[in-house]
Amino acid sequence: MCARPTGRRTGRPRSAEADRAILDAARQSLVELGWGRLTMGDVAARAGVAKTTLYRRWANKSELVVDAVAVLFDELDLPDRGSLRSDVEGMVLRFAALLEQPAARTALMAVVAEATRDEALRRRIRQAVVDRQKRLVAEGRRRAQARGEIPPDDGDPAPQVDLVFDVIAGAVVHRALVSCEPVDGDWAARFTGLLLGGLGAGAPT
Structure with a gap:
């Protein structure tokens, strides 16, 4: 009908x-x-x-600028580079390349600074930027599990996805925007080795 x-x-x-x-x-x-x-x-x-x-x-x-930032982050992807180590290094370098763009760098720093005084803006940043970009960590995790590089989920994977995202994003933002040091291939490789060693997901024996 x-x-x-x-x-x-x-x-x-x-x-x-x-x-x-x-x-x-x-x-x-x-x-x-x-x-x-x-x-x-x-x-x-x-x-x-x-x-x-x-x-x-x-x-x-505030809402407008957050959405303007979110559009840039939504362009990030995670090509399959064949291993968890390579995938993480690729994610770090792509994120760093985004932060090198003047628009992304300025907009992100501005909204984060403003959000320290605005709870509604903090929520919008979490929803429009942070929560949406956790998809990349979840995607990389599923690939690594399919390759047998890390064990399958034993319970809800969300807490570990959140933690890994915080570690990667926090380290890259601090390195690029606070310390103003380069995020190059050498740094990405050393950071990834430390991260995977801490997760117990190093090279198979």
């Missing part, structure tokens, strides 16, 4: 092109102006849209 039309208007669908332009403009504004001088009006002007268009999508600049 076919459903009858209800006659309700669903409103104008969101434009993916407009969304991309807005998020690009938000990152550009942040790099050029900094957090304090960035305004929704400036972003709207750069994106070529009305300010009301922004407010239909984002309540304030």
Whole structure:
């Protein structure tokens, strides 16, 4: 039986092109102006849209900038490099390469600093960036289990996924943004060796 039309208007669908332009403009504004001088009006002007268009999508600049950061992180992937060690090294280097982008570096540091005073912003960062990127750790873990490099799950894997994510993300962010030291192949290899040794997932004997 076919459903009858209800006659309700669903409103104008969101434009993916407009969304991309807005998020690009938000990152550009942040790099050029900094957090304090960035305004929704400036972003709207750069994106070529009305300010009301922004407010239909984002309540304030905090939400807008977090989503602008999240889009960059969503582009991260985890190619299968054949081993857990290689997969982890690849993840570290890809994450570091993302942080080398001025837009990603500036936006991430700005929202993290602002989040120290804003619990709602912290929650949004966790949901839009942190929780979504844990997928890479979960994916790498499943591959390693399929290869027999680490044992199958004995209970809920979420706590270990959370911990591994925190260790990798924390180390790379600190190295790249706090210590301002290079995250190169040598550092990635040494870090991975330490991480896998701690997890008991070194080379098979």
